[in-house]
Amino acid sequence: MSAAPRFELPLPDLAPWRAGNTGVEGVWHFDSGQPGRAVLITALIHGNELCGAWALKGLLEAGVRPARGTLTLALCNLAAFDRFDADRHDAARFVEQDLNRQWTPERLRAADSVERRRAAELAPFAERADWLLDLHSMHEPSAPLLLTGVQPRNLALARQLAAPEHIVIDAGHSDGVRLRDFGRFGLPDAQAGDSRSLLLECGFHGDPASRAVAQDICRRFLQAAGTLDAAALDAALPGWRLLDAPRQWALTVEGAAVARSPRFAFTEAFTGLEHFAHAGTVIGHHDGPGQGEPVVTPYDDCVLVMPSVRQARQGVTVVRFARRRPLA
Numbered sequence: 069m070s071a072a073p074r075f076e077l078p079l080p081d082l083a084p085w086r087a088g089n090t091g092v093e094g095v096w097h098f099d100s101g102q103p104g105r106a107v108l109i110t111a112l113i114h115g116n117e118l119c120g121a122w123a124l125k126g127l128l129e130a131g132v133r134p135a136r137g138t139l140t141l142a143l144c145n146l147a148a149f150d151r152f153d154a155d156r157h158d159a160a161r162f163v164e165q166d167l168n169r170q171w172t173p174e175r176l177r178a179a180d181s182v183e184r185r186r187a188a189e190l191a192p193f194a195e196r197a198d199w200l201l202d203l204h205s206m207h208e209p210s211a212p213l214l215l216t217g218v219q220p221r222n223l224a225l226a227r228q229l230a231a232p233e234h235i236v237i238d239a240g241h242s243d244g245v246r247l248r249d250f251g252r253f254g255l256p257d258a259q260a261g262d263s264r265s266l267l268l269e270c271g272f273h274g275d276p277a278s279r280a281v282a283q284d285i286c287r288r289f290l291q292a293a294g295t296l297d298a299a300a301l302d303a304a305l306p307g308w309r310l311l312d313a314p315r316q317w318a319l320t321v322e323g324a325a326v327a328r329s330p331r332f333a334f335t336e337a338f339t340g341l342e343h344f345a346h347a348g349t350v351i352g353h354h355d356g357p358g359q360g361e362p363v364v365t366p367y368d369d370c371v372l373v374m375p376s377v378r379q380a381r382q383g384v385t386v387v388r389f390a391r392r393r394p395l396a
């Protein structure tokens with residue numbers, strides 16, 4: 069395994085914003101009293117992913133209030149965040165279970181872990197939201213990735229946002245349902261009404277740039293949703309808007325490699341978005357470097373999405389494969 073990248077993003081002080089104003093810890097809700105979308109922005113679904121917490125803290129400190137519709141800001145897994153230690157930040161991803169795999173009625177009802185009870189507290193806010201932006205970061209250094217799911221409505225919104233450069237069209241994980249696929253967010257376009265949901269992986273967990281990426285997408289999302297107009301956002305959030313992406317690529321996830329043991333090893337220190345021209349290129353091995361059955365690219369013009377062995381064990385996805393095309 070390559071040396072872990074340095075964790076340079078500071079820990080945000082969330083104490084002033086911890087209580088929320090909804091009766092649910094960490095959840096803030098503001099109502100313009102005017103017609104408009106119900107917008108939900110979530111951070112800390114994983115407790116070690118600090119960039120979104122920085123962005124929400126910034127929105128709260130700036131006193132951003134919706135001009136139309138409602139705005140809900142949720143700091144999600146505070147119990148995991150409380151365990152954060154920059155030297156072992158992966159240990160703060162969750163307490164008992166991954167909060168981003170619990171979004172089915174059965175798991176929410178089960179209430180048999182810290183995360184399932186927390187998901188049940190957060191679920192009513194997600195159910196009331198029209199548009200969801202869920203802010204995450206990644207195990208490894210990488211360009212930001214916007215995950216739209218398979219619904220064309222979310223891809224259209226990604227194009228409207230004009231950032232980031234890389235858009236991932238993926239069907240989620242086999243081991244549970246993500247918040248961004250919860251309820252009507254996961255429905256086909258014809259049944260989903262105005263709902264939209266996007267998940268942004270803002271970069272490496274510890275990269276200060278991930279905070280700027282999270283802030284920029286919040287500003288773009290609030291403008292696109294009609295929550296506030298551009299002038300009001302620029303006045304409230306100076307410096308948050310970054311340049312538009314020079315181009316956007318749609319990466320359609322088709323296939324993944326699932327580890328068979330903690331010994332899974334890649335052939336190189338991949339960080340994501342590596343492109344392979346030919347099917348059958350060896351990218352890893354199941355039983356350690358050069359050991360056991362090789363893992364190969366499944367088709368020509370294949371791109372690696374979020375390779376990581378840090379959570380590797382039997383049954384865990386260590387990389388997803390995507391086909392690449394320009395987003396017109």
Ligand SMILES: [Zn+2]
Nearest residue numbers: 114117204205
């Ligand atoms: Zn995450």
